[in-house]
Amino acid sequence: MLAAIHLGLREIDVVKINRPEALPGTVVIKVGAAGICGTDLHAYRKDASKHDRPHGHEYAGIIVEVGEGVPSARIGQRVTADSFVNAMCGTCEYCVSGQPFHCINKALPFRSGGFAEYVRVKDSATFNLPDSVDDSLGALVEPLAVGIHAVRRAGVKPGTTGVVIGAGAIGLSAAAAAIDAGASHVFVVAKHAFQGEIAKAIGADDALPADLGAAINRVLQANPYGADFVIEAVGGTQPTIDQACRFVRPLGTVAIAGGFDPGFKGVEVFPPLTKELTFQFSNCYGYLDGKHDFEIAIDLLARKGEQLRKLITHEFPIADAARAFATADDKRSGALKVQIRP
Numbered sequence: 001m002l003a004a005i006h007l008g009l010r011e012i013d014v015v016k017i018n019r020p021e022a023l024p025g026t027v028v029i030k031v032g033a034a035g036i037c038g039t040d041l042h043a044y045r046k047d048a049s050k051h052d053r054p055h056g057h058e059y060a061g062i063i064v065e066v067g068e069g070v071p072s073a074r075i076g077q078r079v080t081a082d083s084f085v086n087a088m089c090g091t092c093e094y095c096v097s098g099q100p101f102h103c104i105n106k107a108l109p110f111r112s113g114g115f116a117e118y119v120r121v122k123d124s125a126t127f128n129l130p131d132s133v134d135d136s137l138g139a140l141v142e143p144l145a146v147g148i149h150a151v152r153r154a155g156v157k158p159g160t161t162g163v164v165i166g167a168g169a170i171g172l173s174a175a176a177a178a179i180d181a182g183a184s185h186v187f188v189v190a191k192h193a194f195q196g197e198i199a200k201a202i203g204a205d206d207a208l209p210a211d212l213g214a215a216i217n218r219v220l221q222a223n224p225y226g227a228d229f230v231i232e233a234v235g236g237t238q239p240t241i242d243q244a245c246r247f248v249r250p251l252g253t254v255a256i257a258g259g260f261d262p263g264f265k266g267v268e269v270f271p272p273l274t275k276e277l278t279f280q281f282s283n284c285y286g287y288l289d290g291k292h293d294f295e296i297a298i299d300l301l302a303r304k305g306e307q308l309r310k311l312i313t314h315e316f317p318i319a320d321a322a323r324a325f326a327t328a329d330d331k332r333s334g335a336l337k338v339q340i341r342p
Contacts, residue, residue, distance in 0.1 A: 001016065001017060001018070001019040001116055001117040001118050002014055002015070002116065002117050002318050002319070002342065003015060003016075003017045003053075003054040003115060003116035003318075004054055004056075004115040004116070004318060004321035004322075004340065005017075005051055005052065005053070005054055005115075006043060006044065006047065006050075006051040006055060007050050007051070008047075008048050008049070008050060009044075009045070009046075009047070009048050010044055010325075010326075010329070011322075012044070012322040012325050013322065014318060014319055014321050014322070017052075017053075017054075017116070019117070019118050020112070020118055020119065020120035021065070021120070022065045022066055022067035022070075022120065023067045023068075023120070024068040024069050025067055025068070025069050025070065025122055025123060025124070026066075026067045026070070026121060026122050026123060027063045027065065027066050027074060027079075027120070027121060027122075027123045028063070028064055028065035028066075028118055028119070028120050029061040029062065029063055029064070029079060029081070029120075029121065030061045030063075030064045030117065030118055030342075031060075031061040031114050031117060031118065031342045032059075032060055032062065032078075032134075032135030032136075032138070032139075032341065032342075033059065033060055033061075033135040033136045033138065033139040033315075033339045033340070033341050034056045034058060034059035034113075034114035034115050034139055034339060034340050034341075034342070035056075035058035035059070035139045035140065035142070035143065035169075035312075035337055035338070035340075036056075036058075036324060036325060036328045036337075036338045036339070036340065037056075037057065037058055037142075037143065037169075038168065038169075038170070038259070039057075039259075040055050040056065040325075041325070041328060041329055043055065044325050044329060053112040053113070054112060054113050054114070054116040054119075055113045055115055056113035056114035056115035056116070056119075056340075057083040057113050057114065057142060058114065058139050058140070058141075058142040058143055059080065059081070059113070059114025059119065059138075059139050059142075060078065060079065060080040060129060060133075060135045060136075060137075060138025060139045060141065061078070061079070061114075061119075061135060061138075062076065062077070062078050062079070063075055063076065063077050063079060063126070064118070066123070067123075070123045074123065077128055078128070078129045078135070078138065079126040079127060079128055079129060079138075080127050080129060080138045080139070080141045080142065080294070080298075081119075081121045081126045081127070082100070082125050082127070082142075082285070082292070082294055083113070083121075083125070083142075084100040084101045084103070084284065084285075084286070085100045085122065085124060085125035086122050086125035087100070087103065087107045088100035088103040088105075088106065089103055089104070089105035089106070091105075092104045092105060097287075098286060098287030098290075098292075099286045099287065100286065101283065101284045101285070114139075115318070115321060115340055116318075116342060117318070117342040127141070127292070127294045127295065127298060129298060130302050132301075132302045132305060133298060133301045133305060134305075135341075136309065136312055136315070136339060137301045137305045137308070137309060138301075139339055140173075140297075140301060140308060140311060140312070140337070141294055141297045141298055141301065142285075142294075142297075143169045143170060143173050143311075143337070144173045144177070144301065144308070145173075145284075145285040145292075145293035145294050145296070145297040146170050146173060146174075146257065146284060146285055147170055147171070147172070147173025147174035147175070147177045147233075147257070148173070148174075148177040148285070148293045148296050148297055148300070149257075149282050149283075149284065149285040149286070149288070149293045150170075150231050150233070150255045150257040150282040151174055151177040151178050151181055151255075152177075152288050152293070152296075153255055153280045153281075153282040154229045154231060154255035154280050154282070155229075155280075156177075156178050156181045156182075156183055156229055157181070157182065157183075157228075158181070158182025158183070159182065159183075159184050160182075160183050160184065160228040160229060161183065161184060161185040161186075161219065161222050161223035161227050161228050161229075162178050162183050162185070162227055162228060162229045162230065162231065163186075163187045163188070163189065163208070163219060163227045163229075163230045163231070163244070163247045163248075164178070164186065164187070164189070164204075164230075164231045164233060165189040165230065165231070165233060165234055165240045165243060165244055165247075166189065166190075166191075166232065166233030166234040166235075166240070166258060167188050167189070167190035167191065167192070167196065167198070167199050167207070168195070168233065168336065169311060169337045170233045170257060170258075171188065171231070171233035171234070172188070172195070172198060172202060172311055172336070173311070174231045174233055174257060175188050175199060175202065175203075175204050175231075176202050176203065176300070176304070176307075176308060177296075177300070178229075179202075179203045179204070180300055180304070183229075184222075185205050185219075185222040185223065186203070186204050186205055187204060187205050187206055187207075187208050187215075187218065187219055187222075187227075188204045188206075188207050188208065189207075189208050189215065189243070190207045190208075191331075192331055193207075194334045194336075195207070195336065198310055198311065198313075198336060201307070201310050202307055202308060202310055202311070203307070205222065212243060212246065215247075216246060216247060219247055223249070225249040226247060226248055226249035226250075226252065227247045227248045227249060227252060228248070228249060228252050228253070229248065229252060229253045229254075229255065230244040230245075230247050230248045230252070230253075230254050231255045231257055232254065232255065232256045232257060232258050233257045233258050234258045235258025235259040235260045235261075236258070236259070236260065236261055236264075237260070237261050237264055237266065239266055240258065241254065241256065241266075241267050242266070242267060242268050242271070244256075245268075245271045245272045245275065245277060246271070248275070248277060249275070250275040250276060250277075251275070251276055251277070252275070252277055252278070253277065253278045253279075253280055254272070254277055254278070254280070255282050256279065256280070256281050256282065257282045257283075311336055311337045312336075312337045312339055313334055313335050313336045313337060313338065314327050314328075314333070314335055314337075314338040314339070315338075315339045315341055316338070316339075316340055316341070317341055317342075318340055318341065318342040321340055324338050324340050
């Protein structure tokens with residue numbers, strides 16, 4: 001089968017590798033679409049090593065083969081998959097409580113991924129997709145679930161006002177999730193103009209101006225107390241946590257979903273102390289109150305799929321995987337979510 005393999009810094013090649021065979025308890029999925037994630041881009045930019053297996057954990061497709069113990073009726077079912085459930089040991093405290101991301105015995109969760117014609121996963125890691133969620137939308141389930149997890153961790157309630165800092169796929173997924181959770185006003189801080197336009201297209205009130213004072217005043221027009229919640233979705237080494245604390249009202253919540261670099265210490269503690277803010281960290285997805293973030297994401301896509309399809313800005317056949325990564329890596333291309341279609 002064809003697979004897009006990471007060969008070094010900004011080097012992707014499409015090669016032929018063996019198609020996986022179903023093992024007991026697993027299924028083989030013919031991939032219909034796979035999205036390029038920020039973690040994929042981080043490896044693309046920073047990892048000089050040569051890999052022998054495809055990456056890619058945002059994908060959807062159809063089950064074409066089942067292993068021992070999996071009903072044959074699963075063949076033909078369209079699915080997406082949670083790569084952490086796929087990798088979990090199933091017996092540690094975190095797995096038992098429905099938080100496989102924190103499993104203490106993970107089995108290389110991204111060893112083989114969706115940037116290929118086929119991928120093998122545990123059947124227990126799959127989530128069925130309705131007909132209203134095609135493969136392109138199905139490949140949005142994973143990033144949307146990350147945003148949903150942040151919104152659920154932040155405790156977003158109907159009638160509230162919120163700000164999302166960062167307008168990449170995760171930030172806009174969080175904005176969409178907050179709107180769907182009933183927030184009355186959701187504003188987005190976007191670095192690029194095209195991101196702001198997409199934010200408004202999926203339902204955000206506005207893309208805030210670059211000037212922080214003007215942006216805060218815009219939020220205060222909607223809520224004179226300030227934002228009830230802010231979701232930070234940038235990370236790196238940016239001063240976005242401090243910005244979040246400026247937007248949020250006293251006794252409000254700052255949810256941090258951005259991946260900050262190890263060693264980052266750029267937070268001024270005094271402002272959130274005086275406001276008695278709650279900081280809520282959010283990483284990936286899992287079960288909350290007995291329901292998986294993937295389930296909520298699939299339901300949201302089934303209801304608002306055509307609106308959320310605007311997050312997908314580019315699609316490439318797998319033969320053009322190198323160009324897909326180069327496009328995703330260059331925001332001048334207007335890329336938000338780039339998908340590869342094997």
